[in-house]
Amino acid sequence: MDTLGAPEHTGGNPSCRKLGIATPDLALVKQHREANTYALLIVALLERGVPMTLVEVAERFAEAGVAPRDRALLSLKRCKPARPPVYRDGEHYALDLDDDELAFWLFRLDLRERRVAAPRPAAAPDEAPPRPGVHERLSPDELAAAWHGNAPSSFSSQRLAIAILDAHGGVMAAEEVIAFANTHAGTRRLSHESAQYWRTGAPVRVLPDGRWMLDSGHELVAPARSAVRDRVEMQRKWAACRQDGVEIEAIIRESERRRAEHAAQLAHLRRVVVHAFPADRPIAAVLVDVAERRVDGFVAQDDAAWLDDVRERLAGYDVIAGLGVREIVRGLGFDSGERRLVDLGPPQKSFKLNQRGRTLKITTALLVQGSCGISRPLADAATLRAYVRAGDRARLLRRLQADAKSLLWLYEYGRLHGAVRLRWGYLDEMFVAPWVHWDENRLSHLCKLAMELGVALEVVAGSAPGWAEPWSRLRRCTVAEHEYKYLLWDEEGQPVDLRDVQLARLEAMERTLH
Numbered sequence: 001m002d003t004l005g006a007p008e009h010t011g012g013n014p015s016c017r018k019l020g021i022a023t024p025d026l027a028l029v030k031q032h033r034e035a036n037t038y039a040l041l042i043v044a045l046l047e048r049g050v051p052m053t054l055v056e057v058a059e060r061f062a063e064a065g066v067a068p069r070d071r072a073l074l075s076l077k078r079c080k081p082a083r084p085p086v087y088r089d090g091e092h093y094a095l096d097l098d099d100d101e102l103a104f105w106l107f108r109l110d111l112r113e114r115r116v117a118a119p120r121p122a123a124a125p126d127e128a129p130p131r132p133g134v135h136e137r138l139s140p141d142e143l144a145a146a147w148h149g150n151a152p153s154s155f156s157s158q159r160l161a162i163a164i165l166d167a168h169g170g171v172m173a174a175e176e177v178i179a180f181a182n183t184h185a186g187t188r189r190l191s192h193e194s195a196q197y198w199r200t201g202a203p204v205r206v207l208p209d210g211r212w213m214l215d216s217g218h219e220l221v222a223p224a225r226s227a228v229r230d231r232v233e234m235q236r237k238w239a240a241c242r243q244d245g246v247e248i249e250a251i252i253r254e255s256e257r258r259r260a261e262h263a264a265q266l267a268h269l270r271r272v273v274v275h276a277f278p279a280d281r282p283i284a285a286v287l288v289d290v291a292e293r294r295v296d297g298f299v300a301q302d303d304a305a306w307l308d309d310v311r312e313r314l315a316g317y318d319v320i321a322g323l324g325v326r327e328i329v330r331g332l333g334f335d336s337g338e339r340r341l342v343d344l345g346p347p348q349k350s351f352k353l354n355q356r357g358r359t360l361k362i363t364t365a366l367l368v369q370g371s372c373g374i375s376r377p378l379a380d381a382a383t384l385r386a387y388v389r390a391g392d393r394a395r396l397l398r399r400l401q402a403d404a405k406s407l408l409w410l411y412e413y414g415r416l417h418g419a420v421r422l423r424w425g426y427l428d429e430m431f432v433a434p435w436v437h438w439d440e441n442r443l444s445h446l447c448k449l450a451m452e453l454g455v456a457l458e459v460v461a462g463s464a465p466g467w468a469e470p471w472s473r474l475r476r477c478t479v480a481e482h483e484y485k486y487l488l489w490d491e492e493g494q495p496v497d498l499r500d501v502q503l504a505r506l507e508a509m510e511r512t513l514h
Contacts, residue, residue, distance in 0.1 A: 013049025018097055018338075021112045023047060027064040034108045037079040040066060041086065042095065042105050051092035054081065084434040087343065089326050098340045100438045128236050131229055134222040138167040138229075143184065146231035151185035155227070157194045160185060161204045162224040165214035174212050262439040269318040273344075273411055275404040277384050277396065279327040284397050285310050286404040290321075290411070293467065295404065297397045307332060321411050321435065323364055323378075342435040344407055351422065351429065360424060367431075368406050370423035371413040372502065373463030377406035409464040411435070413502060418442045421499055430499070446504050447486040450479045453506070457488065460503040461496050470503060 016023045029035055029043045044057045052060075054076045061072035082088035085095055085102035095102060106112040143163060151160060164180050165172055174192055181190040195206050203218035214221070271290035276282035283300040287310070298310050311334045314320060321342035322328050329336050346362040353360055368377035379399045387396035414420050414433030418440075422429045436442070450457045456476045466472055477488040477496055488496035 015046060015049045015095065015097060019046075019102075019106065019112070021046075021106060023049075024109075024111050026060060026066070029109060029111075030064060030066050032109055037072075037075045038081065038083075038086075039105060039109060041076060041079070041081055041093070042102070043109065043111075045086070045093065045095045046111075051089060051094035053091050054093065057093070083348075087326075096341075096434075098437070099434065101434075128233070131233070134225050136225075137216070138163055138225055140167050142228055142232055143167050145235060146228045147185050148235065149184060149186045151181075151187050152231070155185075155187075157189040158198055158202065158204065158220075159224050159227065160187070160190055161194070161212065162214060162221055163228050165204065165212060166216065166221065166225065170214040170216055171207075171211055174206075174210055177212055259439045262437075263441050263445075266437055266440050269340075270316060271319040271321065272314065272317040273404055273408045274314065274320055274322040274325065274328055274332075275400050275407060276322075276328045276331065277381075277388075277400060278331075279324050280331045282328065282331050283388065284393065284400055285328075285332065286397070286400045287313055288404045288408045290408065293408075293470070295401055297401055299393045299397055310334070321407070323407060342411070344410060344435070347420070347431040347434055351427070353427075360427070362422060362431075364407075364410070366422060366424060367420045368410045370421040370428075372406070372409040374406050374409065377410075378403050405467060406464075409502070415440060416443050416501065416504060417499070418444075428499075443498060443501060443504055444486065446506060447479045447481075447488075447498075450506055451481065456507040458505050458507050459488065459496065459501045461500040462502070465502050476507060 013023060024043050024046055026040065026043050026047055030040060032039075035043075040061065041057055044060050045052060048056075048060070054073060057076055058069050058073035061067055061076075062069040066072060067075065081093055085097075085099035085105065086093055087096055103112075107114075155163075160181055161177055164177050164185075168176075168180075174195075178190045178192070181187055195204065195212065198204060203215045203220045204212055205215070207213050273288040273290060274285065275288075276285035285298045287296045287298075288294070289296075296313065298306050300306055310332055314329075314332070314334050317339065319340045319342060320329065320336065321344055323344045325341045325343050329341065344364060346364055346367055348362060350359040350361050352358075365378045368374050379402075384396060384399065387393075387399070410420065414436050417430070418433060418436045418438075419430040420433050422431060446457060457479050458471075458474050459477055460471060460473050461475060462473065475490045475496065477490050480487045480489065486498060488498060488501075490496055
């Protein structure tokens, strides 16, 4: 695949080198079919390789001929720029290079090669034979070529019966017609009761012995033959574009293998949740090790040595999560380097409640309450400032530890479901958790694996698990699937809402979720 404005060598700035792409040229990408304002913002950030203000981006738009500076700035403000994979840090906007949404944008904009080769179309068919006239009966081969085991919904039950009877001599047992429709037409629209709904004078009538007979001279038979043969011609026309099924299956298997391999790599990342107050100049900080559930608190002393302890601990992790994590890391004086920073702020700022424009402001506290059922998840800033003014560092640290535990459970809920939950009044909505990579093993993967292995799924549902014994409320569940959705039933036959699940693992297998 050709890339727009991409030289042969790898990109010159660190962002493009990490992504393995060439540095794009905004002036060339602006003509791309997917090049809207937000997409061009991503390209401008990739091209520069460093955070930029919207004013700087607008100036670059003007230089590249995208739009005049003032109009570009207005468009940038209106396009909701601070959404994944773009994040806002003060007045600057930057790219989260670890966000899998960025990979989709790179593919949409033709800035990277395909990860999987495109399937090749199946071999073109031989030249089509002359089309039979409407007076000639259909053949079983024509039905097979037209339907491919899946008759279109435009074929009524009567037309299906006409086509099947016409291709088999005009008289068949009703059971044989129904079986043929089920097997070769992929439909259950035909049944013994179907004949009761056909009008008097219909082309198909029921004989005294129960067989169905076709009146081949009826005026509806010729249109049925034409419809089948039209379908045959359409199938032959598109045969050259139809992808080979065997190759598609191989590509799917390879994609699943790559996903599982990446999921195993992600599972071994060392993760920590950090919480501090105040974020810009912390006097207390809490670190929660995600894997070990270990909580460490740090309080400012007379010197700055305590910050060295915090920075030393943070250096041992690959992923650092927190509420306003970039401001906290900057306040702690820690150089995150190549580590991934995960902000646990809400995925979107508000939710429209009704047509009159009433909106609900979405906060992290609401998401913790909705996802984990914690009634008082986060202390307000006024309470924490009161502890600071009173010099009560002990109570400040205890409150920060409780808040950090709430943030941990929100982080874990997002990793398990790939989304976080908002419950407010009659609302019960799920929002994609931007910190979860698409390849990570989530609850849906565990449900699928449990069904394939024939084992139960052990879950903790309801509110957040207990800290000392997180599996104390374990429930063994059977997994079922209905209309592409997974269902859970516990040992007492009671349904378990998947959205209520806080922890999950396969029975008698790996005893940790990640």
